[in-house]
Amino acid sequence: MSTPTDPTAPAIDGPVGQPVGAARRPPREVLRAVFGHDDFRPLQGDVVDHVAGGGDALVLMPTGGGKSVCYQVPALARPGTGVVISPLIALMDDQVQQLRQAGVHAAALTSARTPEEVREIRRDLDSGALDLLYVSPERLLLGGLLEQLERCQIALFAIDEAHCVSQWGHDFRPDYRQLAVLGERFPDVPRIAVTATADESTRRDIKHQLGLTGARAFVASFDRPNIRYRVQVKGQARKQLLDFVCRDHPGESGIVYCMSRRKVEDIADMLRKEGVDAVAYHAGLAAETRSSAHTRFLREEGVVVVATIAFGMGIDKPDVRFVCHLDLPKSLEAYYQETGRAGRDGLPAEAFMVYGMTDVANLRRMVDDSSAPEEIKLVERRKLESLLGFCETTRCRRQVLLEYFGEAADACGNCDTCLEPVESIDGTHWARLALSAVYRVGQSFGAGHVVDVLLGKQNEKVDRRGHDRLQVFGQGTELSEKRWHSVLRQLVAQGLLKVDMANHGVLRLGPREQVVPVLRAEETVTLRADPEKLRPTRGAQKTGGRRAPAHDLEGADAALFEALRAKRRALAERQGVPPYVVFTDATLLEMVQRRPRGTSEFARLPGVGKSKLDRYADDFLAVLNG
The missing domain is CATH 1.10.150.80 (HRDC domain)
Structure with missing residues (x-):
């Protein structure tokens, strides 16, 4: 193998990036010599053997499941340079650093390189000295790089984060669509597309868009058994977060996701005041501030980053012990991708989320107000319904999550609904009352007023509107105010009610074909019996030590x-x-x-x-x- 660019990185014994015409090196020998592992994880070996033998592949493997090994090992086992197409500079630089530590001559062609560094990398590429080259799809297609690659021996092309090619994926990037040219210009070079999240429609689209229709698909289990999933209804969101971070994960690295930039900065400030080493990260911050936050999170221990979803795809940090969502993500794919950044080292980690009716309404509005074609809006609405079903389920959360990706599973015993089972009840009576109340007040008021009417509260707003004379007034006193808000939130989640955020959160009835059968008692409505008080998040201590082993x-x-x-x-x-x-x-x-x-x-x-x-x-x- 060639001498690494990093002068402090000694080469391993024997060639890794093979010269032109050299015999392939056995993949398991590469795995042991370079990465220090005796054998592959389940499915890794099958993928590596297939690609090292010249086959195309589409690989779905969970974050932390070892996707990078599936293309790094074949690239080092085959003659020539492996080319990895990746969407983010941070992701490329991180993998290059790790490969150089392992004695591999790897480089990334990015906008962060100086002209001299670019020339040196391209000289190494021409000479065959480069083992792995990382490049963005935009950079690959510009500046004559494809023409240069045609003069070189290429071991393989790896397309990382392949869901970015699909309009059905959650991180669609149009430039990925042009990568189909690789199959046309390099027909004899194996290609491997890898991603952690893709439902069936996204998988089909990936293969179609990349011209990989004949590729063998490898689908690993989506289960991340080391991650505990916890979801709570928003009560006092900041206190819920503080309890989780300060009590359950003191001094540990984690990520907190918020929807807005302002909220990111407010939450980071709050955590710092409580003694947490927290930094803010969002696209509106100065580049130096973002870079500093990113560097501190990667290089220091115990740093918590509060961020919008602009942060994370390029994070390969293995010791993230928790991921929190203070607002709902856009879909279960996004949730799975984001929570998958916890526990990449295989040690116990937690995913904690709080959500409320406003979150549901905001996401529905984002879908409805988007300029996307109606076909895509329909898919996005269904994905939102699946996410809300995950939040409201009384079943094992891991089962619901895995079933979404087409995988059957037994109850895990390690999520909140397994550890603290939630009762499900026939809520048809309460649903009919709530729907009737929304209708009787003219579909012109928010949840607070509807609940006041159901509970028979006499106040100026109720009296002035004459709503104390409605048939539903005072008919809901069997439930508390908190329980009624839970009922309304669940009806919104099930699509029986809608929240009009453009009109101050007014509740309106859902589609007639859904609402009328319920009002006529022709269909039943199942609801969660949410507890009056929020349960503590301290399940780790209660159930026998799912904390990181270092703490034990x-x-x-x-x-x-x-x-x-x-x-x-x-x-x-x-x-x-x-x-x-x-x-x-x-x-x-x-x-x-x-x-x-x-x-x-x-x-x-x-x-x-x-x-x-x-x-x-x-x-x-x-x-x-x-």
């Missing part, structure tokens, strides 16, 4: 783990890279548990390849044997 270490083990983290941090700072690029927490925990005494034992640790063995073994063995 005691005495000498805990002290050793912290000493290893300090050594890792010092080595990372010296090189200007994130600590996890040196070793992940999972590898440090293996060091604590196995206590290797020499280099031969250290070499058998997962995540220790030849390059990292040569570079780091002495430093960490000194801590282990000190």
Whole structure:
């Protein structure tokens, strides 16, 4: 293998990026020598063998499931340079850093490179010295790069975040559509498209748009068993967040998602006042501020980033212990993608979300007001309904999430509805009362007024409108005000009611064909029996330790783990890279548990390849044997 651009990164023994005409290197040999693992995860080996043998593939694998290995290993096993098309600079730079640490000659052609760096990368490409080249779809199609690639030996093309090619996907990018040209101009080069989230219609569209109709599809389980899913109705959202972050995840790295830029900054300020090391990130901040927040989150431990969804696709940080949503995401695909940024190292993590009627209304309005064709609006409405069904379910959340992606599963025993079962009730009577009340007040008032009428409250607004003389006035006293708001929210989620945000949150009846059968008692309505008080989020302590294993270490083990983290941090700072690029927490925990005494034992640790063995073994063995 060629000498890496990073002069501090020693090469591994033997060639990795093969010269033209050289024999392929066995993929499992590459996996062990470069990445320090003895065998592939489930499905990885099948994908790698297929692509290394020259086959095209569409790979669906959850975030943290090892998608990058599926194209990095074949690229290093086959002759030539592997070309990876990726949508974000941060994502490319992160993978390049990790590959260079492993002794691989990788580079990214991005707008962040200087003209001299670009010339050097393209010289390395011409000479065959480059193992892996990362590039955006826009950069690939400009500046004569395709013509240059036609003069080189290409090991494969990998299209990362492939859902971006589909109009049905949640991150559609038009430039991805032009990548079908790769199959036309490089018919003998294998292509692999990878993504973490794509329903059946998106998968079909990916294959069609990229000209991969003959590609073999590999679909891994979407289950992320190390992630605990928790969803709560919005009560006091800030207090709910503080309880979760400060009590359940003190000192841990996490992401908090908000819909608006102003809310991002307000929440970050609040967390900082409560002693949390929090930073704000959104597209409206100055570039230097965003860059600083991003760098701190990657390179420092225990930083919480509060962000809009502009943050995250380029995050490869493995030790994110939680992801919070203070507003509903746009779809279950987006939710799965965003929550998947937690626990990429396989250690326990949590996904926590709060939602309310306003969230539902805002998302419906965004769909209705968009300029998208009606066909796409219909799909988006159905996706929103699936998301709301996930929020309101009384079943295992993991089951509902996996079924959305076409996968059957047993109840997990590790989500909030499994740990604290929610009762479902026949709510037809309450639904009929609520729908009647909305109709009787002229579909001209919000939830608060409707609830006042149902509870028979005498106030100026009710009296002035004469609503105290309505037949439904005072007919709902069996339920509390909180319960009635829950009923209305669930009816909105089921489409029986709509919230008109353009008119101050006025409640209106849903489609006649849905509402009339309920009013006539021809159809039943099932509702969640939401508790009067919010349940605590502290399920980890109640159910036997789903916290990160590092928190369960005691005495000498805990002290050793912290000493290893300090050594890792010092080595990372010296090189200007994130600590996890040196070793992940999972590898440090293996060091604590196995206590290797020499280099031969250290070499058998997962995540220790030849390059990292040569570079780091002495430093960490000194801590282990000190």
